[in-house]
Each structure stands twice: as structure tokens, then as C-alpha cells.
Amino acid sequence: MSTAAAATGPLVWAVPLALALMGLALLVAFVRLARGPTVFDRVVALDLSVTVVVGAIGTFAIESDQSLSVRAALVVALVGFLGTLALARYLEGRKR
Amino acid sequence: MTLELVGEWVVAVLLVLGAGFMAVAALGVLRFPDLYNRMQAAGKAGTLAKMLIMSAVAVHFADTSVTARALLISIFFLMTTPIAGHIVSRVAYATGVPLWPGSVRDDLAGTEAAGRAGDDPEPPLSSSRRGG
Numbered sequence: 292m293s294t295a296a297a298a299t300g301p302l303v304w305a306v307p308l309a310l311a312l313m314g315l316a317l318l319v320a321f322v323r324l325a326r327g328p329t330v331f332d333r334v335v336a337l338d339l340s341v342t343v344v345v346g347a348i349g350t351f352a353i354e355s356d357q358s359l360s361v362r363a364a365l366v367v368a369l370v371g372f373l374g375t376l377a378l379a380r381y382l383e384g385r386k387r
Numbered sequence: 388m389t390l391e392l393v394g395e396w397v398v399a400v401l402l403v404l405g406a407g408f409m410a411v412a413a414l415g416v417l418r419f420p421d422l423y424n425r426m427q428a429a430g431k432a433g434t435l436a437k438m439l440i441m442s443a444v445a446v447h448f449a450d451t452s453v454t455a456r457a458l459l460i461s462i463f464f465l466m467t468t469p470i471a472g473h474i475v476s477r478v479a480y481a482t483g484v485p486l487w488p489g490s491v492r493d494d495l496a497g498t499e500a501a502g503r504a505g506d507d508p509e510p511p512l513s514s515s516r517r518g519g
Contacts, residue, residue, distance in 0.1 A: 300391075300392060300395040300396075300399075301395055301396050301398075301399035302395055302398060302399055302402075304399075305398070305399030305400075305402050305403050306402065308403055308406070309402040309403055309405070309406035309440075310406075311406075312403070312406035312407055312409060312410045313406050313409055313410075315410050315413070316406075316409040316410045316412065316413035317413075318413075319410075319413035319414060319416070319417045320413050320416060320417075322417055323413075323416050323417050323425070329422060329479070329484050331422050331475060331478070331479040331482075331484055332422055332425060334475055335416060335422065335425050335426050335429050335475065336416060338429060338433075338471065338475075339412060339413060339416055339429045339433055342409065342412070342429070342433040342436065342437055343409055343413070345437055345440075345460070346405060346406065346409055346436060346437060346440045349440040349441060349443065349444045349457075350402060350406070350440065352444055352448075353398060353402065353443060353444060353447045358444075358450065358452075358453040358456075361444060361453060361456050361457060361460075362456065364441075364460060365456065365459065365460050365463070368460055368463055368464065368467075369463075372463075372467040372470075372471055375471045375474075375475065376470075376471060376474060379471070379474045379475045379478045380474075380478075382478055382482065383478045383481075383482075
């Protein structure tokens with residue numbers, strides 16, 4: 292609807308800046324994923340990367356002006372929560 | 388026209404703020420000394436970041452169904468992040484993940500939560516809480 296405003300508005304630089312920050316966050320989360328001393332650190336890093344993916348999907352929805360991918364964000368959020376829960380329950384029986 | 392531009396500025400500020408909080412959360416996950424501090428960074432800053440970006444989506448589309456969906460995602464995160472954090476930290480504590488040596492307080496030391504993971508009727512662990 293607002294193609295003229297989108298071509299000159301602040302979203303021109305805001306979307307790439309947000310995506311760059313999210314890419315940085317994803318990279319840093321993967322560093323923690325690679326060298327977490329315990330497996331729970333890796334669970335936390337995966338949870339954070341799910342957060343970043345949800346944010347990236349939201350940013351992509353704004354950039355492409357299609358609201359369809361917001362549903363994908365909801366699905367990713369659900370899967371991330373269930374995955375964290377399943378990993379925690381799986382690790383519950385493990386002794387150290 | 389001017390109103391649309393104001394809306395775009397609001398969207399841009401919310402987006403950049405949310406992405407910045409995501410970067411701060413990742414920095415905390417990388418730099419904090421033990422698991423419990425890292426979970427604190429990822430939980431609180433991450434939830435705020437997600438809610439800011441979903442607010443940006445709601446403002447940008449200004450449509451009832453999209454706004455409802457973004458609100459649903461925000462409320463979902465508000466409800467699930469504490470649950471996931473609680474479960475992960477409880478299991479980690481019961482499994483014996485060590486606290487940072489500079490921690491000043493450990494309310495669960497010597498309690499049932501330190502020895503047993505979950506509600507399964509199994510014998511408690513031997514009392515070595517602070518491994519590492």
C-alpha cells in the first residue's frame with residue numbers, strides 16, 4: 292500500500308540493520324553452542340537461536356510486506372518451546 | 388502520507404530496538420560465567436526482544452488478524468519462557484551443573500531439589516552438589 296513511502300522511509304536502513312544485528316546474535320549463540328561446557332548451555336544457546344529466528348521471520352514479514360510468515364513465526368515458537376521442554380525432560384534422568 | 392511516515396519510524400525504532408536486545412542477549416549468553424546467569428540473559432532480554440519485534444509487526448501491518456497473531460505470539464512467549472527456564476534450570480541444578488564460584492547465595496543447597504531430578508521415586512544422589 293505504501294510503496295512510495297517504503298522506498299524512502301526509515302525501513303530502508305532499519306531492516307538491514309536489524310537483520311545484521313540478528314545475524315550477529317545468531318553467530319554468537321552458535322559460538323556458545325559449540326563451546327558450552329555443559330549440555331544445558333547448549334540447550335540455552337539453541338533456545339536463543341530460536342528467539343533470533345522468530346525475530347528474523349518477523350523482520351522478513353515486514354520487509355516483504357506479506358503477513359503470511361507471521362504464522363511461521365508462531366510455529367517456530369511452538370516447536371522451540373516443545374524442543375526445549377523435550378530436551379530438559381530427556382536430560383532429567385542423566386546423572387553426573 | 389505524514390502519518391504513514393510516522394508509522395514507519397515507529398516500526399523502524401521497534402525493529403532496531405528488538406534486534407539490539409537480541410544482540411545483547413546473545414552477548415550475555417556468550418560472556419556470563421555460569422549457566423544460570425546465561426539463562427537469565429537469554430530469558431529476559433530475549434523475551435523483550437521478541438515482543439518488541441512482534442509489536443513492530445503489529446504496527447506495520449495494522450490489520451486485525453495480524454495484530455491478533457502478533458499479540459498471540461507475544462503472550463505465548465510470556466507464558467512459555469518462564470516455564471522452559473524453570474524446567475531447564477531445575478534439571479541442571481539437580482544434575483549437578485556448578486554455580487559460579489562468586490555466587491553469594493544458594494537457597495537450594497542441601498534441599499531435595501539438589502539431590503533429585505523430577506518427581507520420579509528414585510534414591511537421591513550422593514551429596515556432592517558443587518562439582519567442578
